[in-house]
Amino acid sequence: MADQPKTVTDILAFVEDRDIRFVRLWFTDILGQLKSFSINSAELGDAFEGGMGFDGSSITGFNAIEESDMIAMPDPSTFAVLPWRPEDKGVARIFCDVQTPNREPYEGDPRHVLRRALKRAEDMGFDTFNVGPELEYFYFRNARPEDGVPEILDEGGYFDLTTLDAGSDVRRETVLALEQLGIHVEYTHHEVGPSQHEIDMRYADALKMADDCMTYRITVKEYAMKYGWHATFMPKPLFGENGSGMHTHQSLFKNGENAFFDADDQYYLSDVGKAFIAGQLKHAREISSVFAQWVNSYKRLVPGYEAPVNLAYSSRNRSASIRIPMYSASPKAKRLEARFPDPACNPYLAFAAMLMAGLDGIQRKLDPGDPLDKDLYSLSPEELKGVPTVPGSLDGALAALERDHEFLLKGDVFTKDVIDEWISYKRAKEIDPIRLRPTPLEMQMYYDI
Ligand SMILES: Nc1ncnc2c1ncn2[C@@H]1O[C@H](COP(=O)(O)OP(=O)(O)OP(=O)(O)O)[C@@H](O)[C@H]1O
């Protein structure tokens, strides 16, 4: 893993030394789309001092035109050289916190929402929220799918290799690039779906991991493009095939110890860990429009296809939406895996919402009840009676959030404005445009009526 300078002084010296000419300032809009503007490296010293101004009114979810002046304040701990740009007169990137002109954190900046959630965890005595997300994605041959059906590269399945895995070379280059960008990759493999892949990053504290998810997505896309292919994190691009999920492994540490670990428990899981599960199961419906934010996300979250729709927990059991991996009894590795998020979420908001749900369970000492150690996919609707499910649509998810979001407002982590903006934007710009247009299948089914 390449060592990147982390302090302002070291970065300025490094940039001089390596003749880095351009620095891209990165941040995200409310949807988690990466935004970037490039500055000449000669401006970097000033940027570290006072930030760089930009027009916030063109950023989704940010302030309206009358309050459009915004400041991008670079976070030196995120400096890295971009391996896919020329080495000579190189290009680097830095993630930024967005501020208002009077240098206050901007409440609508997703990175700040996560910072506030981590502050709340700190106020409750936890020093680290560790997150290990498994982002799945597809490589397709065509950048624009003719007649809406993308062209797959191979018929491979889970862990397939040889000719069945057309992606091994591009995956290899992508992993090497991620390591140059300071991301530790544990392993990579072909996933269940045709042309579907996964690269597993080692867990890290939530803020670094949210930045790493953004870096992961753009790096995967850059190298796919280099091979003339198209990589997508769309949750459900292929009818009848598995969708792409983002299982999210989580743990809370206190004074350097894993607060989820209890050597005397049959699952080595502490009461704090159980209360965290209870909080996430209790609020999963309310936060589902954040961890599964698109209309298309709910074409993945349907019964069947290994999709985690049943809001129950269990050890080892991949049919429950919260799983307690039981590979080892090591305290460091004790974690919970939430299986419902998808890789097209805004990682800053998703990690913040999932943390707030878990912390609410801890604060109210909620009890998750008994684990459901059965294959939930094989249970009949009668047997599943009483087991809540994730919402069946984005519309349903937004309605759940509208009904109850008190737990997200604690510590001013999510503000009422951010939640209202989220709901109104999603309804106006996504649900209505899709609801009002006949789909290609409807044309096929009804055109001859
Ligand atoms: N204490 C911890 N807290 C948070 N994440 C952790 C912790 N320990 C390990 N992890 C992370 O959990 C993830 C586990 O990935 P692993 O591939 O084992 O998951 P899995 O769910 O068993 O696999 P799959 O879904 O492919 O069947 C990795 O990102 C790893 O770094």
Ligand SMILES: [Mg+2]
């Ligand atoms: Mg998993």
